[in-house]
Amino acid sequence: MKNQEVYKQRSVLVMGIAKSGYAAAKLLRSLGANVIVNDREEVANNPKAMELLEDGFTVVGGGHPLSLLEGIDLIVKNPGIPYHNPLLKEAEAKEIPIITEVEVAGKISEAPFIAITGSNGKTTTTTLIGELLSGTSSNPVVAGNIGTVVCEVAAKATRDQTLVTELSSFQLQGTEEFHPHISVLLNIYEAHLDYHGSKEAYAHAKAQIFANQTSEDYAVYNADDPLVSEFAEASDATLVPFSATSQIKSGVCILDGVITYKGERVIEIADLSMKQNVENTLAAIAVAKLSGVTNEKIYEELTNFHGVKHRLQFVGEAKGRKFFNDSKATNSIATKKALDSFDHPVVLLAGGLDRGNDFDDLIPYFQEKVKHLITFGETAPKLQETANNAGLKNVTIVDNVEKAVPTAFNLSNEGDVILLSPACASWDQYKTFEERGDIFIEAMHKL
Incomplete structure (x- = not known):
């Protein structure tokens, strides 16, 4: 891990004891933070809360009392807890930073990030990128909204690995300095309005994936989605567009039934094992080519990839x-x-x-x-x-x-x-x- 002093002696409230809260609490204490863990469920009814209690953590269950904010200088919240929660509203009024465990992961990970988000297709694209990079020098580790807690994986990752992470709008909204080397924004549709309040707020949470990228990083984006294109083009990253409908010289597109990358023929559409996921495939190919994966490897994986559980x-x-x-x-x-x-x-x-x-x-x-x-x-x-x-x-x-x-x-x-x-x-x-x-x-x- 890097930056192992960044949370030392800080008073941190971990809010929500699901997988991410449990992992974040453990990691933060190992980094020297003073951690209080809180959940709306009663401690006795929550096995993970009981584990933390037995491990010496201060655990408060049964609700989110405002008194928990006394002496707290940072909140790491479960992504699913909305910002209109009264405790979080009070924290905002007191100017206490509120982040998700993805921000913690970005601070301490030695491995670079490939981060994937979008309203639809995140899991398939993330899984496919993991397959395309497997067996290469990228040494991918797949984590995030796909099932494995990011900060838990980041704590163990080394410089010769790459964290391939599926990230939701909930996770991204709680980031401040999170910096992926390659970001992927697939699409933005109206979703999660009960959480974000408006499509505009939801879209800006998604666009947070670009916020800290520089010209040395890459933004892979769907050029067929006007809102995605608007956010990508406002970023400082090197742009790599993909399109299922237009010819794009600077990125990935389909030309006469063949997927091309910057004009280079990669694979014929007819050879894909999952033809219903063309946009996801285009995005994954862009990441693979940026990561130095050969066309032979891409062909092998794309002719044998049959999707993920619970997705068609x-x-x-x-x-x-x-x-x-x-x-x-x-x-x-x-x-x-x-x-x-x-x-x-x-x-x-x-x-x-x-x-x-x-x-x-x-x-x-x-x-x-x-x-x-x-x-x-x-x-x-x-x-x-x-x-x-x-x-x-x-x-x-x-x-x-x-x-x-x-x-x-x-x-x-x-x-x-x-x-x-x-x-x-x-x-x-x-x-x-x-x-x-x-x-x-x-x-x-x-x-």
Whole structure:
């Protein structure tokens, strides 16, 4: 680790004892900080809180009392805790810095960062970059929103490794000096309005990925997205655009069915194992070429890459129906991309946490792609209304995903696709999208 003195003797409040809070608390104390850990759940009901308590930490559970701010000069918060939380509002008034563990990771990591964000496609792109860089001098370690806590990995990383990190807007909003060598911004759609308050605030959180880059760094960005392009072009980084629709001499594009990098032929579209992820593939190729990966290695990986679990994952077939798990589709943009992948009639399973947004952008898909909607969760009434507005009368409301699967099976025919692509976060009924997807898989196998 570098900068091992940066948090020494500082009084730090770690807010939220999930994976990231637990790892941050451990790391900060090892760096000499005076750490208090806080969570809204009672300590006795939280195994990780009990572990920290037994390890000698001061742990306060059952809420976020304002008295915790006394003597605190830094807050490291769980990314999911919104800034309108009363304790955080009071901290802002007292000018106490509020960061996420990603900022801590950036301070102490000896390894350079490749950071990936966007409204859709982050996990697939991050996973693919990890595969493309595997076995090369980059020595990639994949972490972040994809499952492994960034600061935990950063504490162990060495100079000859590269941290390939998927980062959410929640994580990026809590950064101040975080400095990736290569940043990737895939797209910006309206999302997480319940957290950020507006698309503008959400977009600026995403754009934080460029904030501290210099001309010696690289910004890989989607030139087909005007807002992404605006943010990228305002950065100081060396720009590397990618486009699925236009010819770009300075970056990655498609020319006569061939993906090219700065005019160099890399791979034919026809050879890709996952043709539905072209934009993600273009971004990953840009990072791979910047990292010195050979075209032979790129070809080998892209002809064998079959995606990630919970992202358009083929689960199996039952009596002529094909089941796909796209539980990671937590917004309508992701669901539209999933539906675009199929020519067969689709029985769509969708619904979840109500974040205040509408689903009008799904209307053309309800008209052209979906033969029956099975909906559940807080947004079920909204999705039913949207489907009815689209002229889709085949709508069934069920209690949850487990009941949605046999219902979809009974209402489908041979040759149909049964797709879980919720267009919503999972937190109204499930702890994570992974849990939701696993329940879908289990229910399918029960058939």
